[in-house]
Amino acid sequence: MNRRAWNLVQVAATTVLVAFLLLPIAALALTLGWRDFLAGVRHPLLAPALRLSLTTSSSSLALVVFLGSLVAWWVARHSGPLSRAIEAITQLPAVIPPAVAGVGLLLAFGRRGLVGSLLARHGYGLAFTTSAVILAEAFVSAPFFIQAAIAAFRRVDENLLTVARSLGATPFRSFVRVALPLSAPALVAGAAMSWARSLGEFGATLLFAGNLTGRTQTLPLAVYTAMETDLRAAQALALIMVVVAFAVLLVLRRMYREALGA
Amino acid sequence: MLEARVVKRLGALDLAFDLSVGPETLVVAGPNGAGKSSMLRVLLGAVRPDSGRISLDGRTLFAARIDVPPEDRLIGYVPQDYALFPHLDGIENVAFGLAHLPRRERRAHAGAWLERLGAAHLAHRRIAELSGGECQRLALARALAREPRALLLDEPFASLDPSARRELRASLRRSLQQWRLPALIVSHDPDDAMLADRIAVMERGRILQQGSTAELRRAPASAFVASFTAPERETSS
Numbered sequence: 030m031n032r033r034a035w036n037l038v039q040v041a042a043t044t045v046l047v048a049f050l051l052l053p054i055a056a057l058a059l060t061l062g063w064r065d066f067l068a069g070v071r072h073p074l075l076a077p078a079l080r081l082s083l084t085t086s087s088s089s090l091a092l093v094v095f096l097g098s099l100v101a102w103w104v105a106r107h108s109g110p111l112s113r114a115i116e117a118i119t120q121l122p123a124v125i126p127p128a129v130a131g132v133g134l135l136l137a138f139g140r141r142g143l144v145g146s147l148l149a150r151h152g153y154g155l156a157f158t159t160s161a162v163i164l165a166e167a168f169v170s171a172p173f174f175i176q177a178a179i180a181a182f183r184r185v186d187e188n189l190l191t192v193a194r195s196l197g198a199t200p201f202r203s204f205v206r207v208a209l210p211l212s213a214p215a216l217v218a219g220a221a222m223s224w225a226r227s228l229g230e231f232g233a234t235l236l237f238a239g240n241l242t243g244r245t246q247t248l249p250l251a252v253y254t255a256m257e258t259d260l261r262a263a264q265a266l267a268l269i270m271v272v273v274a275f276a277v278l279l280v281l282r283r284m285y286r287e288a289l290g291a
Numbered sequence: 292m293l294e295a296r297v298v299k300r301l302g303a304l305d306l307a308f309d310l311s312v313g314p315e316t317l318v319v320a321g322p323n324g325a326g327k328s329s330m331l332r333v334l335l336g337a338v339r340p341d342s343g344r345i346s347l348d349g350r351t352l353f354a355a356r357i358d359v360p361p362e363d364r365l366i367g368y369v370p371q372d373y374a375l376f377p378h379l380d381g382i383e384n385v386a387f388g389l390a391h392l393p394r395r396e397r398r399a400h401a402g403a404w405l406e407r408l409g410a411a412h413l414a415h416r417r418i419a420e421l422s423g424g425e426c427q428r429l430a431l432a433r434a435l436a437r438e439p440r441a442l443l444l445d446e447p448f449a450s451l452d453p454s455a456r457r458e459l460r461a462s463l464r465r466s467l468q469q470w471r472l473p474a475l476i477v478s479h480d481p482d483d484a485m486l487a488d489r490i491a492v493m494e495r496g497r498i499l500q501q502g503s504t505a506e507l508r509r510a511p512a513s514a515f516v517a518s519f520t521a522p523e524r525e526t527s528s
Contacts, residue, residue, distance in 0.1 A: 188374040191337045194361035195368040196388030210378045
């Protein structure tokens with residue numbers, strides 16, 4: 030293939046792919062009138078779903094970032110079969126279809142599940158509660174943060190940690206004062222991806238937590254519910270979800286830049 | 292007094308050394324891969340020996356059932372790349388090791404050490420902007436500000452240009468004479484011999500020969516020892 034043809038192929042591929050990725054998002058905005066959009070904003074499903082989505086996705090993010098950072102640090106600082114096995118396990122949810130994750134969560138934490146039956150005996154029920162939404166979101170989104178954190182922690186120069194220890198820092202203080210700040214940009218980027226995945230979570234939530242307005246109905250489930258009766262309302266809700274996602278990602282990008290000191 | 296008698300197997304390297312350093316400067320010389328840097332990491336506590344004993348001023352740092360962690364050994368360390376914390380400025384780097392002081396005193400103490408090493412102007416500079424020589428001064432100030440009982444320097448001049456090397460070598464020599472604490476300087480550069488009260492030459496994980504420059508020159512145990520202590524090298528520094 031000559032140079033001109035090769036360039037042409039690249040331009041064509043880029044055009045097709047960008048158009049394909051952009052078109053559905055553009056269609057959401059372009060085919061909706063202002064009046065329908067405003068009706069969507071006032072739709073009774075929106076406020077509770079939006080509130081629930083924001084609280085559950087931020088709770089699952091906090092859970093994933095806290096536990097994930099500790100696990101990633103351990104994995105990054107150890108080699109050997111156990112470390113490799115733990116890394117593989119933390120990546121598992123990324124390749125499991127969300128619906129399968131939902132069934133698995135139900136069989137583990139449902140009333141008759143492996144752990145759920147024990148909890149039920151003590152009067153605790155997880156399935157079909159807001160906590161179930163948080164667990165489903167944490168399950169599907171954890172790999173995105175943990176993978177980014179492991180990669181970032183592996184890049185931390187061993188010499189910096191040795192010097193920190195020689196300067197009186199305990200392993201914990203070396204982690205907090207050296208490894209965390211140096212990895213912050215990558216951790217924020219990983220957290221953003223993880224949060225976006227958790228906001229969009231649908232399949233595992235539907236199967237494990239159900240679709241109960243105000244308790245387990247997040248924005249994607251509200252879009253799905255609205256779609257059954259009123260396409261315009263579903264579209265308005267979907268558009269609002271896109272706006273919320275972009276807004277939060279912009280905030281995270283800003284944090285990312287600040288962490289880089291740029 | 293820093294005393295160590297240690298055995299450690301590290302992959303293909305069989306590290307086994309026996310040394311005793313008073314308030315003096317011991318230059319540890321040897322070809323690449325001789326185990327010099329590993330020796331420092333063992334003394335520091337970053338690598339656990341298989342057996343042996345390490346003590347500093349009579350306090351046991353490592354023995355059969357004792358392994359004092361690096362943060363409690365009070366051994367200052369300046370690695371080859373200086374390992375300054377890139378997210379902190381000059382004075383914050385120096386103050387890092389002063390967490391045991393009240394917050395208010397940390398900066399004053401760090402500032403005083405920067406001044407002592409002629410690095411006061413680096414207090415608010417970003418690490419990425421510093422030259423090799425400036426990094427070295429800062430790393431040395433950081434290691435000393437904690438007032439360690441011993442000091443380990445790994446190839447302190449390796450990443451400097453020849454003129455900075457000459458200047459900093461002379462300044463380090465003055466400082467070491469002033470502080471009088473056990474100092475180990477790892478080097479494969481014969482010019483660093485001028486810093487030494489004594490020289491220990493390592494090869495393949497063992498100390499082949501040690502003594503004053505004159506002693507080593509008189510009866511060198513290997514071609515490396517002979518070239519490291521050759522008299523014409525001293526004038527070039």
